[in-house]
């Protein structure tokens with residue numbers, strides 16, 4: 137949801153200082169929507185913007201955080217192409233392994249989706265609305281308008297900015313810079329409202345549910361509410377007030393005339409689950425590296441409640457880990473209950489047995505602790521902490 141300009145920022149092109157803030161006024165005259173296959177006129181401001189984006193994309197392609205799994209990429213690209221229609225051939229999609237809610241579409245068609253966003257979506261319908269929103273920013277040339285506005289408001293800086301873009305500055309090292317990009321720049325509120333409305337329209341035209349945006353934003357709002365008083369969720373830095381956005385989605389969902397049949401929605405939810413299932417363990421593990429446990433507990437807690445039975449060993453384990461790592465009042469007991477729930481499920485990660493074992497030890501159940509720790513070592517012969525766990529097992533011997 138970050139401005140495509142921020143893509144260049146994230147890639148070290150050094151234009152952060154020239155990007156206007158979230159309240160920047162849009163220009164009076166909006167350019168026409170970009171046509172399929174259209175390229176900017178040579179020597180135009182738009183051509184310079186594209187040049188910078190092309191360079192940033194080249195560098196992005198080589199990053200180790202790009203998820204190259206063919207099945208996942210094919211699936212996401214298929215949904216993107218449904219929403220973007222005849223523009224499909226102009227767009228390239230990149231999945232970045234970053235545990236933040238974010239997606240963007242640069243003016244040159246480079247589309248980024250963070251794995252943190254994929255983990256927070258529940259269905260193909262929500263994915264279509266998210267991609268539709270980014271496609272709307274692209275199709276309406278919002279970045280160009282923002283870029284022109286920033287040049288008008290600070291002519292000198294604008295010139296320097298373009299020079300910097302043209303020169304290209306260094307390769308980006310880590311994913312931290314990319315993850316930070318959501319907060320660096322933003323579209324105007326008017327552009328966000330337009331992208332919300334158009335995105336929903338593009339998705340609905342392909343038969344996706346008009347209430348998918350509402351469900352998504354209500355869920356993100358609950359995660360935001362869980363972090364009040366802590367660091368704000370990055371996605372909200374570049375977007376209108378969450379409540380206003382939720383209300384707008386509610387109005388649009390209520391006004392929609394065509395609602396897809398429930399069995400079709402269910403089929404698409406299953407398709408979405410099947411696409412992300414192979415990554416669930418890794419993405420949940422990545423989520424905990426943010427060390428924002430209140431948000432993670434809210435987010436994984438909802439995922440655990442919504443999860444199909446085949447996922448519940450994993451969702452219980454990582455929800456348990458979020459509680460264990462937070463160390464707040466009552467967290468140890470909640471973690472113990474969740475790890476016990478996890479080990480009873482068929483898809484329990486092996487680490488769940490270790491955590492269950494230590495929770496039982498803390499509760500004074502030596503025999504239960506021995507069983508769980510022995511099971512952990514049995515399931516994971518190459519466990520990196522084998523020596524430590526064996527020592528603890530010996531100490532627990534009767």
Ligand SMILES: [Zn+2]
Pocket residue numbers: 137138269273323328331
């Ligand atoms: Zn947006």
